Amino acid sequence: MSKKPKHVAIIMDGNGRWATKQGKERFAGHNRGAKTVSKIVEHAAKEKIEYLTLFAFSTENWNRPAEEVNILMKLLVSSLRKQFSRLTENNIKLSSIGNLDLLPSIVKEELSYVKNKTKNNTGMVLTLALNYGGKEEIIDAVKTISDKVKNSIILPEKVDESTIIAHLYTRNLPPVDLLIRTSGEERISNFLLWHIAYAELYFTKTLWPDFTKEDLNIALSEYCKRERRFGKTSEQLN
Numbered sequence: 002m003s004k005k006p007k008h009v010a011i012i013m014d015g016n017g018r019w020a021t022k023q024g025k026e027r028f029a030g031h032n033r034g035a036k037t038v039s040k041i042v043e044h045a046a047k048e049k050i051e052y053l054t055l056f057a058f059s060t061e062n063w064n065r066p067a068e069e070v071n072i073l074m075k076l077l078v079s080s081l082r083k084q085f086s087r088l089t090e091n092n093i094k095l096s097s098i099g100n101l102d103l104l105p106s107i108v109k110e111e112l113s114y115v116k117n118k119t120k121n122n123t124g125m126v127l128t129l130a131l132n133y134g135g136k137e138e139i140i141d142a143v144k145t146i147s148d149k150v151k152n153s154i155i156l157p158e159k160v161d162e163s164t165i166i167a168h169l170y171t172r173n174l175p176p177v178d179l180l181i182r183t184s185g186e187e188r189i190s191n192f193l194l195w196h197i198a199y200a201e202l203y204f205t206k207t208l209w210p211d212f213t214k215e216d217l218n219i220a221l222s223e224y225c226k227r228e229r230r231f232g233k234t235s236e237q238l239n
């Protein structure tokens with residue numbers, strides 16, 4: 002039996018399909034998805050999850066119609082505004098990963114405002130992956146390390162796992178213990194490639210707007226039943 006996961010990451014998928022099923026426009030699914038975000042964030046904090054990382058906008062999501070990208074950005078700003086006091090009440094610290102440069106300035110400003118206001122909170126760390134891509138994260142790390150090698154700041158023979166980790170966007174996060182993806186799709190979609198190396202994967206057919214606290218509890222208890230061997234045998238663990 003595993004202990005409670007320290008770091009849970011979620012690929013929140015199925016907003017569009019939820020809307021279609023209701024005969025609504027896609028943005029209705031994103032709106033409902035944003036409400037699910039606030040419920041699940043608070044519940045995860047109550048369950049004493051130390052790190053929760055949400056895939057809010059991928060590097061590939063820019064390929065969606067401009068109107069949808071706009072709606073997602075606006076929703077992000079309004080959710081941050083609305084949720085800010087709840088984050089503080091729940092002692093949650095906001096953080097982000099991904100290349101923020103390309104995001105609209107209103108998103109960057111709101112993010113940095115909420116990050117700053119919550120920086121002294123000592124409870125769960127909520128990380129939003131924004132304009133995030135796992136491959137880009139590794140490429141950026143390799144570029145910085147190469148530069149440091151070129152300038153003799155790092156010796157090539159000293160490059161090891163910890164060197165790579167120290168140069169990832171996720172350097173302040175522990176490895177992911179449990180990765181949840183909603184909506185029935187069973188793939189990683191370029192999310193946290195390095196940090197999920199030993200994560201337990203949990204897929205559910207539930208669409209993200211329908212995902213409830215009880216669904217999170219089911220995923221957490223499923224995780225607790227898994228035997229995490231990290232290459233060892235069951236006998237060694239026992």
Ligand code: FPP
Nearest residue numbers: 013014015016017018031034035038057080
């Ligand atoms: C996937 O559903 C979801 C997204 C691309 C974005 C996630 C955004 C939210 C949950 C809303 C706001 C976020 C925050 C952090 C407040 P999809 O559109 O790919 O669904 P589909 O596969 O059914 O079309």
